[in-house]
Amino acid sequence: MYHSVGDTSDDPYRLTVSPGRLARQLRWLRRRGLRGVSMADLLAARARGEGRNLVGLTFDDGYTDFVDVAIPLLREHGCGATVFVLPGRLDGENAWDPLGPRKRLLGREGILAAAAAEGIEIGSHGLTHVDLTKAGTATLRAEVADSRTLLSELTGTDVRGFCYPYGYLDERVMDAVRDAGYAYACAVDPGPLNGVYALPRVHVGENDTSVRLFLKHRLHRLRRRPVEGA
Template sequence: MSVTADPIPPADRTRPAIGTSLWVAMYHSVGDCSDDPYRVTVSPERLRLQLRWLRRRGLRGVSVADLLAARARGEGRKLVGLTFDDGYADFVDAALPLLREHGCGATVFVLPGRLDDENQWDPLGPRKPLLSKQGILTAAATPGIEIGSHGLAHIDLTKVDDETLRAETAGSRALLSELIGAPVQGFCYPYGTVDQRAVDAVRDAGYGYACAIDPGPLNGPYALPRVHIGEQDTAVRLFVKHRLHRLRRRPVEGV
C-alpha cells in the first residue's frame, strides 16, 4: 500500500501564502482519442511525451499529497501534481506503466460508488469502464500513487441536498478508506464545480485537501486550482500553460 511519507499538516489559515502557485495537472482517461467529444482522453504516446517534457525541464510529477507535504517542508519547487479524474480502468493499464517509466507519481480520484461501472454521466462519446476494486488496490499498492475520492456517483455537489452531500463526501471517504486499508486524504469535486458549502463538507469529512478546476474566489487547500491537460498539449503548449498558470494564479493560501 502506497502512503505518502509525510502527512499533510492541518490547514492553518493564519500562515502566509506561498511565494509561487502550485501547478497541478488534470488528466482523465489514457487511450484512444478518436471519439472524444469532452476532450478527456490523451493517447499513451502523448502522455509519454508530456512526462518526458516534465523531466527534461527538471520537473517531476507526484501525487497531490506528496506535493503538499513537500511544500509544507519548504521544498518541492520542482514538483508538479499529476491528477487523473474519474478513476478510469485505463489508468492501471495505460497510465501507470508510463508514470513508472518516468519516475513519476500521481493521484487518481476514483468513485467507490461506481466500481466496475462506466462513465454514465457523459451523454455523448464512448462508454469507458471504471476501475474495479482490484484495479484500485493495484494502483494503491504502487509506490508514489495516491488514491483520492471523486465522490460516490459523479454528481455536482453544488446542487444536492445536505444528506446527499454528506454521502458523497464523508460516505465516499469511509468506503474508500475501508477498501484500500488506509486514510484517504484527497477529494476532487466532480465537474470541478465548488462552492463554500461543498468546501465545508469536504473539510468536515476529514480530508486534508480538495482539487477543483477554477475555484473562483475560493482559495486554500480545499479549493486547489488545476490545469487541464489534453491530447493537443504539445511541448510548446505545455510551456505556455505552465508559464501562464504561474502568472495568472494567485498563491494558494494555507499550504
C-alpha cells in the same frame, strides 16, 4: 489534470490523452528537471518548504486505463500521481457523459492495484460523480463523507484527497469536504475560493504539445494567486 489515457478518435469532451502524448508530456517535465508526483507528496513537500521541482499529477474519474496504461508510463518516467475514484460506481462506466464514449471504471481489484503501485495515491471523486453544488444535505454527506469511508476501508489507508466532480464547488461544498476529514481538495478553476480545499489545476489533453505546456504553465502562474495554506 488528466482523465483517461487511450484512443482519442472518439473524444467529444477532449478528456483523453493518447499513451504516446502522455509519454512525451512526462518526458517534457523530466527534461526541465521536474517530476510528477501525487498531490499528497506535493503538499507534504510544500509544507517542508521544498518541492519547487515537483508537479502534482491528477487523474479524474478512475478509468481502468489508469492501471493498464497510465501507471506503466508513470513508472517508466519516475513519476507518481493521484487518481480520484468513484466507490459508488465500482466496475461501472462514465454514465454522466451523455455523448460518450462509454469507458470502464476501476473496481475493487483495480483500485487496490493502483494503491499498491509506488508513488500512487487514491483520492475520492465522490460516490457517483454528481454536481455537489446542487446536491441536498443527505446526498452531499454521502458523496463526500461516505465515499471517504468506503475508500479507506477498501484500501486500508487514510484517504486524504478529494476532487470536486466537474470542478464545481462553493462554500457549502467546501465546508462539507473539510468537515469530512479530508486534508485537501482539487478543483479546476475555483474562482475567488482559495486554499487547500480549492486547489486549482490545469487541464492537460491530447493537443498539449511542449509549446502549449510551456504556455499553460506560465499563464497559470500569472492568472492564479498563490494558494494560501499550501
